[in-house]
Amino acid sequence: MEEVKVGLVGLGTVGSGVYELIAQNGEFIAQKTGLRLTVKKILVRDLAKPRPVSSPPELLTTQAEEIFGDPEIKIVCELLGGIEPAKTYILEALRAGKAVVTANKAVLAEHGEEVFRTAQETGQALFFEAAVGGGVPIIKTLRESLSANRIQNLTAIVNGTCNYILTRMLEEGRPLPEVVAEAQKLGLAEADPSLDLSGLDSAHKIAILATLTQGSYISSEKVYVEGIEGLEPLDLAFAQELGFVTKLLALACLKEGGLEIRVHPTLVPQGHMLASVRLAYNAFLLKGDFVGQVLLYGLGAGAKPTASAVVADLLDAARQLQSGTSPPPLLYRASSPALIPMEEVVSRYYFRFSALDRPGVLSKIAGILGQHQISIASVIQKERREGEAVPIVMLTHEAREKAVRQALKEIDQLEVVAAPTKLLRILES
């Protein structure tokens, strides 16, 4: 039995979950793996703060040196969240010759290059399963299980908060602000939910995953992002009538011209595996050149699922230390693939036009679409409700984003169009 001493940095929700998991299942894990995990020190900012878990007071310290300077501590587990001081601690731990386990998606998405390079230069192992997908083993699956494959396509629901909100909006016909308030009460959304709703959190995560599949660093700044703030129950209901479920998807697709990487609300055909992903669940649909389609699904957040991923990483880090070898580099390619600009993306589209109830409106709209080579696949026009503009919903065949933007700009300038057209993209089948 080998004892593995760990230094925890942070004892918030996730830190407490990790502490609790080791307390509860540590003996079982030792029996199974031959590795006994021991938390030797926990770095916190305030010794007196009340915490979700009661750890022995002698484990707590406010002095980083007690972890980074302790040669017995071989693995540092960073669970603070946010950029600083988390980033500094991760780099410091690597430079102090320790393996690092982190759940920090923000540091990896915004400063991944520095962190990954530092891990490579110091020869230390860096594990971050919990940074994406909570308890879902997407990182290990990409790094190890599918390592024989070229990953051609990754389509994912990576933000449980948004998926919860969209599920409730669709199933109960309620508007976004009301459901956001409910999610906040349930602890499923932050007091300031903008990082989730804007799609930025999803952009962080898809950037990390694309970095893994490409072997070169892709910053989250390169991701095209639209959030769910503008979605109305009306659009979700129209999409459902047309056979689709609306999801916030994060996509990274290798095309002939390079990599498309984007986050936006997307119409997913009913019956598609991703359409069945309800509430706060995450799902990752991959396509590899040999394995074909693989999907992973589970809870993407929460203390316990996240702790499951962190402890799996601690065990991997311990095994890596036993081996005495350096892990293979994460960034094994010198340069990133070309990124395809959003304007060049080809997709099918959902449009909802807000038309005034006058003769010839449909003809004008259809005419402009035709001029831009955008071909219509289906139309729904319902009777006007008193005093409102008439919603005209169209699905298109494949069209280029650039043409679509130009066409909508012209359409939205028509006198007979009362409000900006709503645009949603349809998942490629």
Added chain:
Amino acid sequence: MEEVKVGLVGLGTVGSGVYELIAQNGEFIAQKTGLRLTVKKILVRDLAKPRPVSSPPELLTTQAEEIFGDPEIKIVCELLGGIEPAKTYILEALRAGKAVVTANKAVLAEHGEEVFRTAQETGQALFFEAAVGGGVPIIKTLRESLSANRIQNLTAIVNGTCNYILTRMLEEGRPLPEVVAEAQKLGLAEADPSLDLSGLDSAHKIAILATLTQGSYISSEKVYVEGIEGLEPLDLAFAQELGFVTKLLALACLKEGGLEIRVHPTLVPQGHMLASVRLAYNAFLLKGDFVGQVLLYGLGAGAKPTASAVVADLLDAARQLQSGTSPPPLLYRASSPALIPMEEVVSRYYFRFSALDRPGVLSKIAGILGQHQISIASVIQKERREGEAVPIVMLTHEAREKAVRQALKEIDQLEVVAAPTKLLRILES
């Protein structure tokens, strides 16, 4: 760059897929992992047989000793299928001090105890990702990613052939023999499909997975098995009308009294993730005490997905060899959990009675169910078609299998019942 020399045993469909994968992606894998896989020898029975892949003739041998006796070959990859000589080769390789990668579910399910014990005694690594779920990384997920969890529940679609047949039967209303013939033409079913249709193949796989989650050997002989041979389009259609999709499920559930392990056709509620698994796909739904529900989905068979899993195992085996340590034992518990006999299982049920069109039939059937404390949740009775018995379909609330069997025995002896009652179980929600 480390070169890793592999001996292949078998060059059929899967062996050829592995050879092709290494030829096609070997350079990419080397760049990514620092490990260059080289097939040094391939053991075949007949040098002259035409094969799906053209490997250099000097790699082929009919002499086992050229692999087992070669100290340069550190990993033996057994891809023969069937019990013998595969089992002998696996044991011989382990005893010769080589790591073993195998895709052989039959050997592991029927002789797993001997194979796992031999791996532990010799201190050699044994990898078998491809034995269950083809390209889906279910084995590694259980062994590593979820290793911090106690797995409470495993519900899986593990036989792509049966899932293909059930999908077509449901969606096209066609009878089983016709769809089986189609699946055989497409190469999705064997010439003798009985191992798949009988549920035995699924029993093999769930026994291997339960062995992993329990840490003690569970033979496939212990699994309660019903296949899909008796299913009619009529039952699939009734189930659909009631809101369910019929799937052949393999289940291993920890209950208070022990482990339930069984394979049978099961009604899965529409909207459940497993209900969306169509055609030849497999899916594994796990519940761990920390991670909650996790689902893995992908192609469970075929040369390329299986090769993806085998090569991932080869890379893991190579890393294990680098480490110079022994892998943790697979059988880490001295004894198996108690297995709950099928008669004690509690489930909801679907019954289809074949009643003669006479007064009082429903009352007689309902009366017998009531005497056995089986409570009815819903009933469908359609009008009689000319000359046929009337199908009466019932769903029950939870009942014990023993009581259900006794009740059906009595019902089937009624004069007004024309044929044995069809019984299907409903997935616990």
